[in-house]
Amino acid sequence: MDLEFFEPAEAAALMRCTEAWLRDGAASGRFPHACWGKGKIIFTSEHIMEIARLSEVQPGSTSNRAPAEAKTASKERLIGTRARVRRLASAN
16 A cells, blocks of 8 residues: 555645645645545545545646636626625626
């Protein structure tokens, strides 16, 4: 079994990024991860490889957002203190 397990700080050091960036990505559902116990975030070596793939910028791309996020952002906006998603009038 070649699967390794990393805490967010260890994964961040390996990927040369911030721990906060990894935690935020995992908490928002952008990055694959596992939760052990009472919500402890754990990354496997496979998760880290997938995060690296998700973060790649391909030649000719004009946005650093994922295509699904860019598509959603143009049709929806957040309004109010509870950040409810409302459809824009032009999207109807």
